[in-house]
Amino acid sequence: MLLKDKTVIITGASRGIGRAAAFECAKQGANIVIGHSGRPSGGQAAQSLIAEIKDIGRHAIDVGSDAANLDTGELLVREAVKAFGQVDVFVNNAGICPFHSFLDMPRETYLETVNTNLNGAYFAVQAAANQMKKQRQGGSIIAVSSISALVGGEFQTHYTPTKAGLLSLMQSCAVALGKYNIRCNAVLPGTIATDINKEDLADPEKLAYMSSRTCLGRLGEPEDLAGPIVFLASDMSRYVTGASLLVDGGLFVNLQ
């Protein structure tokens, strides 16, 4: 029960990494605000997660609102306070990666990616931090960045800057918010099998290659991120701020 009675907001919690993290936070005693896109499929997925969380004796609500909308963060915080009275942990996880080559990148694709992954996140982190400051009990903010914050990708020239931006945002916010005991950290997943890369990894050769590039010989599963996120959310990491944690099965260090 590392997060007993804490309120945790997780954006993009209807599927993939966010969903696994939300369920583990609930298992650790937290009540959860499940963010998603607001599309019907997101709402349905969120409802099934709410039922799973109820089954283990915790509470959850869902808030469907586009992460690219600069007001979404305030909405998430407002709904969290209405339902649970406070915000202790904010996990900025929602993200998209529409793979595309650089030389003919459509402006719309670039802008949608940057707005969803970074611009909305900036103001969502700001909204969560203001609420935590008001509560005077500190808090934990976690950005789900990526190994792509550290390395490039031919078809991710619009995506990798957003992940480097999130990492940098956590570092600067750690400096700005330390005086309120609000900790800010980033997790950097490697290749985790989710919907975001399903098409890219449908090619069996690419799948085998990416698995072989890791030290552990396998791709990650969404649940592999749950422990690191709970750790950074909880008081177990009370002296950790401005840090980044690679969760990549050893992909980054495996150069050869």
Ligand code: NAP
């Ligand atoms: P995923 O399975 O595709 O899940 C994406 C989540 O984000 C869903 O809950 C989705 O909600 C939500 N989302 C998408 N667009 C949104 C929008 N405009 N507004 C609000 N929510 C939106 O992806 P994932 O792999 O778990 O990715 C989660 C995060 O991890 C992303 O930030 C991604 O960049 C990062 N990451 C993933 C990997 C990887 O290999 N999988 C590696 C490094 C970093 P709906 O259900 O409503 O669409």
